[in-house]
Amino acid sequence: GFAIQTEILTKVYGSGNTEVVAMQEATMNVSRGEVVALLGPSGSGKSTFLTAIGLINPPTSGRVFIGGQLVLEGSRAYTNLRAFRRKHLGFVFQKANLIPFLSALENVEIALEINGSSHRAARIRAMELLDYLGVGDRAENLPSMLSGGQQQRVAVARALANHPSVILADEPTAALDSQRGRQVMELFAQIAHEQSAGVVVVTHDHRALDVFDTLYEMEDGVIRKQSEVVAS
Numbered sequence: 415g416f417a418i419q420t421e422i423l424t425k426v427y428g429s430g431n432t433e434v435v436a437m438q439e440a441t442m443n444v445s446r447g448e449v450v451a452l453l454g455p456s457g458s459g460k461s462t463f464l465t466a467i468g469l470i471n472p473p474t475s476g477r478v479f480i481g482g483q484l485v486l487e488g489s490r491a492y493t494n495l496r497a498f499r500r501k502h503l504g505f506v507f508q509k510a511n512l513i514p515f516l517s518a519l520e521n522v523e524i525a526l527e528i529n530g531s532s533h534r535a536a537r538i539r540a541m542e543l544l545d546y547l548g549v550g551d552r553a554e555n556l557p558s559m560l561s562g563g564q565q566q567r568v569a570v571a572r573a574l575a576n577h578p579s580v581i582l583a584d585e586p587t588a589a590l591d592s593q594r595g596r597q598v599m600e601l602f603a604q605i606a607h608e609q610s611a612g613v614v615v616v617t618h619d620h621r622a623l624d625v626f627d628t629l630y631e632m633e634d635g636v637i638r639k640q641s642e643v644v645a646s
């Protein structure tokens with residue numbers, strides 16, 4: 415099945431003389447287990463698209479389906495978006511944005527507790543995730559004690575905490591060197607394949623594109639599928 419489906423998403427900012435058509439009839443279907451890269455120059459509409467499917471910045475028109483469920487039709491929401499986001503979506507940003515006075519473990523636990531986990535269940539799940547992402551040995555450290563790549567792994571653990579069916583990442587490797595950047599991209603592919611999540615990564619980073627199943631290019635608000643790599 416599909417993790418994400420969009421139908422002819424259009425976004426217009428402003429009106430009259432200041433009108434900007436940031437996204438035009440954008441259509442993308444992402445299967446469960448598929449990892450997609452969205453490329454394109456600055457100002458081409460990538461953030462507009464990502465925040466539309468992230469249920470943060472609704473489109474002007476068009477429909478968004480998550481896990482087969484119609485969630486948005488233009489700015490009309492068919493569910494409580496905030497609750498839906500917390501339950502089904504995971505976000506990773508350019509910077510890890512960890513809470514500086516909480517340990518790596520606590521940063522992941524809090525995402526679980528906000529969603530109703532007990533402290534005990536949160537601790538077990540958070541530790542399991544840090545181990546899975548290769549930073550279990552840094553669980554007790556504050557973010558300032560971790561490298562950029564380690565911090566980003568903790569941020570990915572936090573995004574995965576509530577078993578989201580969709581992971582959205584905005585330039586997640588921008589602050590990393592190419593080796594660490596590649597590791598984080600490989601992690602997204604692994605997560606998509608192992609957890610059957612649909613993953614969309616907006617990136618300028620052309621060094622690790624081989625890890626993606628599908629590449630899309632956005633230009634002047636229009637999305638085109640660039641290529642399809644058949645997973646073996």
Ligand code: ADP
Pocket residue numbers: 427428434435436454455456457458459460461462463
């Ligand atoms: P990208 O993420 O590819 O850099 P964006 O989605 O941020 O592209 O922007 C696409 C276009 O929409 C750009 O022309 C940008 O200036 C415009 N835009 C983005 N956000 C706003 C906004 N809040 N108000 C007006 N114009 C915006």
Ligand code: ADP
Pocket residue numbers: 470496497499500505528
């Ligand atoms: P919380 O109340 O815990 O921040 P939300 O449901 O408001 O949770 O948001 C869910 C996710 O969406 C969070 O990871 C948050 O960082 C992201 N998010 C919410 N609003 C915005 C926004 N305006 N821009 C970018 N990301 C956002």
